[in-house]
Amino acid sequence: MSSPLQYLVRDPKIPIQNPPLLLLLHGVGSNERDLFALADVLPESFLVISVRGPLTLGRDRFGWYEISFNNGIPKIDLSQQEKSHQLLLQFLAHLHEEFSFDETNVWIGGFSQGAVMSYSVGLEHPEEIKGILAMSGRLLEETKQKVNANRNSKDLVKQQKIYISHGTGDNVIPVTAARSAKEYLESTGLNPHYEEYTDGHTINQAMLNDLVDWLEKEL
Numbered sequence: 001m002s003s004p005l006q007y008l009v010r011d012p013k014i015p016i017q018n019p020p021l022l023l024l025l026h027g028v029g030s031n032e033r034d035l036f037a038l039a040d041v042l043p044e045s046f047l048v049i050s051v052r053g054p055l056t057l058g059r060d061r062f063g064w065y066e067i068s069f070n071n072g073i074p075k076i077d078l079s080q081q082e083k084s085h086q087l088l089l090q091f092l093a094h095l096h097e098e099f100s101f102d103e104t105n106v107w108i109g110g111f112s113q114g115a116v117m118s119y120s121v122g123l124e125h126p127e128e129i130k131g132i133l134a135m136s137g138r139l140l141e142e143t144k145q146k147v148n149a150n151r152n153s154k155d156l157v158k159q160q161k162i163y164i165s166h167g168t169g170d171n172v173i174p175v176t177a178a179r180s181a182k183e184y185l186e187s188t189g190l191n192p193h194y195e196e197y198t199d200g201h202t203i204n205q206a207m208l209n210d211l212v213d214w215l216e217k218e219l
Helices: 032-036 078-098 113-124 141-149 151-157 175-187 205-218
Strands: 007-010 021-025 047-051 055-058 061-063 067-070 073-076 106-111 131-135 161-167 193-197
Touching: 007 032, 021 032, 021 078, 021 113, 032 047, 032 106, 047 078, 073 078, 078 113, 106 113, 113 131, 113 141, 131 205, 161 175, 161 205, 175 193, 193 205
Parallel strands: 021 047, 021 106, 106 131, 131 161, 161 193
Antiparallel strands: 007 047, 055 061, 067 073
């Protein structure tokens, strides 16, 4: 089976037969090389795979769905979001054929739009995803509705590990989106690890250091 999405791979840096898997999803207008630049500092046991979004927005610019604005309020193309969601599930099935990894230790994380997709795939499919990393993102109401409608899924979600980071100066996705996601997840019985920073819409060194420390403790 050919891969439904393009990607870059960092093999585990230490010998391990079935490593944990970490999928990285970039933000809108970026590409798979963006978060792959972080791969060298991520925990050495991970099989790290950085994925390119399926939507071409320009030269070397990709995304997971398009966004329009009405009176400053963002509205996403839900059909594109759902198509990308399904492609990521197909991609994970493809990885099962191509790589050896621990199927009970799969993590998904991203920045901005990639965080939105990580929440979507992770929370809606907790039987496949152990942990979610959401950096400068938001949790869609549609994702909450799907989790709330699936009682079995909601029980599994409670076992997931979730890391949330956001900048208080973010003028692309306001920090209130991260706080809202935290409140919702806590209402389901989860205890997400939550960090705020004074930066804007970015991943700074402090964020990266905290993320790596948390991953190493939770793996």
